Amino acid sequence: MAKQASVTQSMSGLHTWAGLIVGWLLFAIFLTGTLAVFDKELNWWMQPELHDTGLDQVSAVRVAESWLRERNPDASAWNIGLPTERGPSLSVSSGEQRRGQRTQLDADSGEVVVPRETLGGNFFFHFHYTLHMPRSIGIWVVGFAAMAMLVAIISGVIIHKKIFKDFFTFRPAKGQRSWLDGHNASAVLLLPFHLMITYTGLAIFFLIYMPAATDVLYGGDREALFSELRPGNEQQVERAGRAGEGGRAPRAEVPAAQMLPLEQFIGRGEAYYGEDMLGSLSVSNPDRANARVEVRPVMGTRLELTKGESLVFNAITGEVVGAPQPTRTTLLTQKVMAGLHFAQFGGYAMRWIYFLCGLISCAMIASGLVLYTVKRRRQVKSDTRWLRQAEWLNVAVIGGLMFACTALLWGNRMLPANMAERELWELRVFFGGWLLALVHARLRAPLRAWAEQLTLIALLLLAMPVLDMLLAPKALDGLRLSVDASAAAMGLILGWAAWRVVCQPQAVKKTAGETKKIRTSRTGVTS
Amino acid sequence: MSRVATPAARLWPAALARTLLAVVGGYAFTYSAVAALARLLPGEPVDVVISATLVSFLIYTLYVLWAFAVPLRRALLSLLVIPPLALIGFWPNLFAGAA
Numbered sequence: 001m002a003k004q005a006s007v008t009q010s011m012s013g014l015h016t017w018a019g020l021i022v023g024w025l026l027f028a029i030f031l032t033g034t035l036a037v038f039d040k041e042l043n044w045w046m047q048p049e050l051h052d053t054g055l056d057q058v059s060a061v062r063v064a065e066s067w068l069r070e071r072n073p074d075a076s077a078w079n080i081g082l083p084t085e086r087g088p089s090l091s092v093s094s095g096e097q098r099r100g101q102r103t104q105l106d107a108d109s110g111e112v113v114v115p116r117e118t119l120g121g122n123f124f125f126h127f128h129y130t131l132h133m134p135r136s137i138g139i140w141v142v143g144f145a146a147m148a149m150l151v152a153i154i155s156g157v158i159i160h161k162k163i164f165k166d167f168f169t170f171r172p173a174k175g176q177r178s179w180l181d182g183h184n185a186s187a188v189l190l191l192p193f194h195l196m197i198t199y200t201g202l203a204i205f206f207l208i209y210m211p212a213a214t215d216v217l218y219g220g221d222r223e224a225l226f227s228e229l230r231p232g233n234e235q236q237v238e239r240a241g242r243a244g245e246g247g248r249a250p251r252a253e254v255p256a257a258q259m260l261p262l263e264q265f266i267g268r269g270e271a272y273y274g275e276d277m278l279g280s281l282s283v284s285n286p287d288r289a290n291a292r293v294e295v296r297p298v299m300g301t302r303l304e305l306t307k308g309e310s311l312v313f314n315a316i317t318g319e320v321v322g323a324p325q326p327t328r329t330t331l332l333t334q335k336v337m338a339g340l341h342f343a344q345f346g347g348y349a350m351r352w353i354y355f356l357c358g359l360i361s362c363a364m365i366a367s368g369l370v371l372y373t374v375k376r377r378r379q380v381k382s383d384t385r386w387l388r389q390a391e392w393l394n395v396a397v398i399g400g401l402m403f404a405c406t407a408l409l410w411g412n413r414m415l416p417a418n419m420a421e422r423e424l425w426e427l428r429v430f431f432g433g434w435l436l437a438l439v440h441a442r443l444r445a446p447l448r449a450w451a452e453q454l455t456l457i458a459l460l461l462l463a464m465p466v467l468d469m470l471l472a473p474k475a476l477d478g479l480r481l482s483v484d485a486s487a488a489a490m491g492l493i494l495g496w497a498a499w500r501v502v503c504q505p506q507a508v509k510k511t512a513g514e515t516k517k518i519r520t521s522r523t524g525v526t527s
Numbered sequence: 528m529s530r531v532a533t534p535a536a537r538l539w540p541a542a543l544a545r546t547l548l549a550v551v552g553g554y555a556f557t558y559s560a561v562a563a564l565a566r567l568l569p570g571e572p573v574d575v576v577i578s579a580t581l582v583s584f585l586i587y588t589l590y591v592l593w594a595f596a597v598p599l600r601r602a603l604l605s606l607l608v609i610p611p612l613a614l615i616g617f618w619p620n621l622f623a624g625a626a
Contacts (some may be wrong), residue, residue, distance in 0.1 A: 016598075017546075151591045203584075210557065216566055217572045
């Protein structure tokens with residue numbers, strides 16, 4: 001490097017390369033993360049066999065309790081998933097595995113409902129932070145992408161100062177620099193959101209990503225750190241729970257006892273967490289003298305991410321034996337950051353804000369990727385091979401992933417409900433759809449590939465309400481209709497994008513000359 | 528074409544070196560800086576671990592930006608800071624091991 005480039009130039013190069021190389025990853029992370037904002041709603045949509053009986057939690061608990069007492073009187077624990085605003089289903093399970101197989105109950109009749117197996121909205125959530133790789137690898141890849149995003153955001157701010165000047169140096173464009181403008185507008189308007197969501201994303205797995213401090217002070221033993229962090233009470237509860245289940249006091253030796261009706265604990269829990277804030281209720285050692293009832297809030301009672309928090313009662317007397325302790329300040333900081341990322345607070349209003357901001361982030365990343373190829377197409381005549389690769393990869397990732405997500409939703413309705421290995425087939429639909437889009441993107445000319453994929457996705461999304469009405473007419477309720485309506489709305493947006501691609505390729509070409517002027521003023525932008 | 532359009536063949540090694548420095552060197556730098564912070568910050572160990580680790584992403588980001596902003600040679604020199612920082616963080620661990 002004979003001559004040191006200016007800071008703006010090197011930042012611009014950094015922005016371009018960091019953005020381009022992880023941009024495809026980032027688009028996948030942001031799109032699935034945006035969809036995961038409504039993961040529970042998608043879960044509900046993807047199991048149309050479940051229906052909202054509108055039963056309140058107290059009655060639901062009554063139904064669940066009698067069902068569990070009849071079928072599993074000797075289980076070490078009962079777990080009841082309560083109907084909530086975001087998922088109005090009642091589910092039960094017994095044994096220690098709270099996350100194990102759950103049985104869905106019809107809250108009215110108390111009969112078992114067997115919904116279709118599905119990946120559910122959970123798929124988007126898991127894909128968001130693992131990219132469907134093994135978890136330990138996935139979170140590192142996503143963490144790397146998030147770091148690159150952070151670097152791209154800040155280097156973008158640094159070069160933007162120059163672009164800002166360019167805006168006034170040149171006359172307002174006659175044609176359009178729509179890609180640059182779109183990229184800048186979406187980036188600048190939501191700069192706080194982009195920074196927040198990226199940094200808080202890194203903060204979730206912070207000790208895994210950066211073990212230095214744990215290595216220094218705890219000899220690398222994260223468990224030692226966690227046990228020190230856990231407020232005393234939770235530890236006790238855990239010990240009490242375990243002691244009851246295994247070792248010290250075998251279940252048979254503990255005398256039977258009359259528990260308070262479980263429905264009472266809804267009121268007690270709500271007195272603590274607030275109305276409609278309970279997500280689940282579980283009982284350890286049911287109908288024994290050492291029975292405990294634990295109520296867990298839905299996430300989102302606070303800004304702080306309160307995963308795993310619970311209020312514990314003595315099931316016989318109803319007294320509180322374990323309440324969550326206030327989190328210490330440093331951990332609270334981290335948990336609030338995680339909470340900001342998970343977006344569980346603030347109800348549906350906040351959820352929609354996150355969803356829309358997420359969509360704009362996706363648009364920013366996508367427009368950045370497209371901007372790169374649009375700029376390159378007019379620039380380097382010699383290196384068209386790399387440009388061609390970037391162009392088709394753009395379509396394969398941006399168009400392809402949107403197609404795959406849409407295909408997954410369609411697959412959920414189209415695949416037979418009682419199919420064997422149904423989840424696996426949904427997975428095949430998702431990745432098969434993506435593969436098809438990739439091959440299509442490789443074979444077609446870029447603009448054609450864009451136009452065709454966008455049109456197809458738009459049509460599929462627009463048709464989703466119709467599909468839902470034809471294939472699951474009985475399941476339509478407010479929640480599912482909202483999913484359909486949102487899909488159709490996104491179909492409209494993508495349809496508009498497709499129409500722009502089809503009808504205005506000339507406009508893009510026309511701006512070539514003028515963008516060149518901008519480019520030459522920013523020498524070394526791309527090397 | 529732009530002014531710094533040197534042949535790609537000459538640009539690639541420099542870009543690669545810088546990227547490696549930023550990604551790998553940056554992580555090593557951040558790691559040792561956080562280790563030093565963990566040793567130097569006052570407070571209870573749990574609080575120190577969380578505070579030092581939460582700022583690590585900021586340190587890493589700034590290092591990457593800086594590594595791209597300065598001449599390559601100066602950026603490489605920054606690697607010399609890593610051993611002392613790591614030593615600040617780990618000397619009691621090492622010392623205890625020797626004794």
